[in-house]
Amino acid sequence: MHKTIVAPSILACDFSRLGVEVERVTAAGADWIHCDVMDGHLVDNISFGPAFVEAVARHTALPLDVHLMIERPDIYVPRFVPVASSISVHVEAHHDVSASLKAIRAAGKLAGLAISPPTPLERVKPFLGEFDILLVMTVNPGFGGQPFLPEMLGKVAEADAWRGEWNFRIEVDGGINAVTAAECVSRGASLLVAGTSVFRATDVAAEIQLLRDAR
Ligand code: DX5
Ligand code: ZN
Numbered sequence: 001m002h003k004t005i006v007a008p009s010i011l012a013c014d015f016s017r018l019g020v021e022v023e024r025v026t027a028a029g030a031d032w033i034h035c036d037v038m039d040g041h042l043v044d045n046i047s048f049g050p051a052f053v054e055a056v057a058r059h060t061a062l063p064l065d066v067h068l069m070i071e072r073p074d075i076y077v078p079r080f081v082p083v084a085s086s087i088s089v090h091v092e093a094h095h096d097v098s099a100s101l102k103a104i105r106a107a108g109k110l111a112g113l114a115i116s117p118p119t120p121l122e123r124v125k126p127f128l129g130e131f132d133i134l135l136v137m138t139v140n141p142g143f144g145g146q147p148f149l150p151e152m153l154g155k156v157a158e159a160d161a162w163r164g165e166w167n168f169r170i171e172v173d174g175g176i177n178a179v180t181a182a183e184c185v186s187r188g189a190s191l192l193v194a195g196t197s198v199f200r201a202t203d204v205a206a207e208i209q210l211l212r213d214a215r
Pocket of ligand 1 (some may be wrong): 009011012034036067139140141142143144145146173174175176193194195196197
């Protein structure tokens with residue numbers, strides 16, 4: 001079993017104080033920092049690009065988990081390689097999924113494959129063995145602060161059953177708090193992304209520990 005990794009999503013921080021916010025979650029015990037890149041095409045929002053992720057990197061030594069919610073990850077993966085430790089691409093985007101995953105691994109990074117709520121889990125099956133992380137979206141991607149979709153727990157459990165044969169982490173992203181984290185972890189998730197619950201917590205360190213201990 002994998003040890004739980006807690007990755008606060010920087011999308012939920014105060015962008016006007018980016019450096020301070022990154023240092024705040026780093027000091028509070030975050031394991032990784034999750035960076036949500038959105039292009040306004042794959043999802044209905046535009047967030048930030050490589051320069052912003054580089055700015056995050058200047059304020060922490062933690063691994064950066066880059067989540068590309070963009071239509072052409074094949075073009076942009078190389079721009080994130082210098083600062084990312086893991087890069088996830090969506091199975092719904094317009095690209096050669098295998099080629100993108102291979103490019104991420106060839107650059108020495110962990111390759112993640114992300115799947116949105118409406119997409120059946122079968123869509124990622126052909127790529128088993130080609131990714132290190134399966135990112136199961138537990139909200140419709142595009143915005144922080146949305147409620148967790150409990151129907152996605154079935155996907156987590158189903159993916160967990162594939163892991164006898166294949167070795168990958170299951171990451172959950174969207175609406176994760178201490179309660180929903182426990183539901184995901186008990187079904188096999190071990191990489192927890194949390195934006196609102198961490199950045200809005202009165203005690204960030206305690207919140208991160210709660211997520212890490214969720215069972
Ligand atoms: C949603 C993003 C998430 C988001 C999570 O499109 O992929 O990473 O920041 O935010 P919360 O935890 O607020 O749902
Ligand atoms: Zn994300």
